[in-house]
Amino acid sequence: MFGPKNRIITIANQKGGVGKTTTAINLATALAAIGERVLIVDLDPQGNASTGLGIQRRARHLSSYELMMGTHAIGQIAQDTAVPNLAIVPSTMDLLGVEMEISKESDRVFRLRKALASVDALAYSYVLVDCPPSFNLLTMNAMAAAHSVLVPLQCEFFALEGLSQLLETVDQVRQTVNPGLDIQGIVLTMFDSRNNLAQQVVSDVRLHLGDKVYHTLIPRNVRVSEAPSYGKPAILYDLKCAGSQAYLQLASEVIQRERQRKAA
Template sequence: MFERNRVITIANQKGGVGKTTTAINLATALAAIGERVLIIDLDPQGNASTGLGIDRRDRKLSSYDLLMGYNSIAETALETAVPNLHIVPSTMDLLGFEMEISQASDRAFKLRSALSGDDAFVYSYILLDCPPSFNLLTMNAMAAAHSILVPLQCEFFALEGLSQLLETVDQVRRSINPSLDIQGIVLTMFDARNNLAQQVVNDVRTHLGEKVYHTLIPRNVRVSEAPSYGKPAILYDLKCAGSQAYLQLASEVIQRERRRKAA
């Protein structure tokens, strides 16, 4: 596996956990502190693309073209309003991807192949935003990534969904990507007034220890509003609690990377 950059899959089989919000705002925070960052939007709904203000009419080429090998990263990546942050946008063409390549022997490695070119290495971080299911798109992301970052909503069924995801990661390690690591678990939509949310935090930390980031992403109206303006929360309202939390998370991600490289 290539190590001139860091490829992180942001995934959870459960929807509505803040996965795309985390991808957009973590990428923005990393870019804000000088890292060159690329998001690859692998969800046919294209929420990461919309949340970064990429109009559907401007998505002439997309992650579908990248996965199919028709076009390179350099050809498909678009600039965003955030300096140092590019995105390979998504279109509904992705819906046909699974059917088109289901019989191909390299069907799980299309993205890994696309990320092996020199144009991937101009970025220090590549974040892969996955659909909320385990399908061939998510499998491609896990096969191409160095690690997986899991957003986990602070709710009753969180641990149940997490155990399923960790089993999936183990299966991927055994079959297609032995070096896939857990980058970390980020707890999202935390409400300090809710006793159950605090219990979930305690339970997850007890079970997974250092794998859980210290930063808690709060439930925050400004973060929820930002995508409708085509902006990351950090651009929409830098001072809101959610934006500040994502800046903290970016700092933690970089600190973990430094420790990993030093080990």
Template sequence: MAGERNRIITIANQKGGVGKTTTAINLATALAAIGERVLIIDLDPQGNASTGLGIDRKHRRLSSYDLLLEDYGIEEVSQETAVPNLYIVPSTMDLLGIEMEIAGQTDRVFKLKKALSKEEAFRFSYILVDCPPSFNLLTMNAMAAAHSVLVPLQCEFFALEGLSQLLETVDQVRRTVNPRLDIQGVVLTMFDSRNNLAQQVVNDVRTHLGEKVYHTLIPRNVRVSEAPSYGKPAILYDLKCAGSQAYLQLASEVIQRERQRLAA
């Protein structure tokens, strides 16, 4: 990408069950499908992004844990996936103990940034970081390393309340450790057009955040829910389903926003 060697986007929401990992997997797959070289870094100890891309736990000899401890580089810890151009640094349960291991280190929030500043990271045009559903040292590392944050937001009653907390977190990170951090966009997930409340949430979020909200709505979709159990992104599992088509649209929007940002 002109003017930049890669783009690091953290996918974060401190609330669980909002479609965060599903968004990471399918957005990455859509970007890879149009020729971008993409890396997912799975920073969630649950490892759902790794499982959803078919990386069996017994094949995760090296992981994001090893990357953060600076024992290994990206070349060594990343794995190819079944999607051409898409790679992943898988997660293991070892991540659960990493906060205690690095808590006393002065650079504890910059571990990921240091790893992604090395030459091997620039082989990827997009790096997507899938965070745990909480604001902890792992999420802090992701935000300290990123250019921007993409926020999946479920179309439910308390959506705005959770979003305001996340925006405050982003402001805090910008003030303290990463002044370049920006909101790439808010993507509304699990949208049910038959539900009046869901439409009201869409209207409220767009009223509050305007152009920061993507036009694409990710619908509730059975095929998208089924795909991880087969170790596949929804786009590979069923390209024609409504959820897959929505993620392809979202990828187009993400790239369009990046082009507008570079042209500004």
């Protein structure tokens, strides 16, 4: 069903503002920095991952809309970024129309899977899919196409409630369209060590989900927040800041988990 040479990870959370796109950009950059060939598929109509990697809207002549509609292949759409080894299938607002256009098609849930089964996609060792902050047909496509789901989770009061809904969604997708779908891991974002509530959320999530939670905590960091406005990943904008260092550690954990999975 999937290409043997690459790993497709969907980055998803129905809640907005949890650091999903920031995680996609900086994890991809960190993986590329250690020599992996990485592709981001921007599946959010807002196109924040594309903007955050410096792809101007006027330069997005082809996008994930054409990918989902099946009119163009990844090799025709993907654009190189300023990060060596990292390319992106950019997004445009055209994606808003996809759900209506393909909703009655029999393969509506498998459009992205089909696109990522191509020779073009197999040229990348990692494909990261950045989802919209909702569970719709785009997110369903992303989960149907993926080997695993990585969940960014903000260290705040309602985090566990939202997480339980997402895990139920993953379970539904596993039972219906993608039995091999796994949870890659939960990454805790926007962590403030001075905040007692944040510390409690970390403890609660680790208690409930154990090894599924990455050791790395992504801190609240001004430099990480600034980076997208310059069209750069934080790792390029300020490598030494705490946020960049955390994403490098996260990439190391992702690689380690992949090695353990292959060895099992």
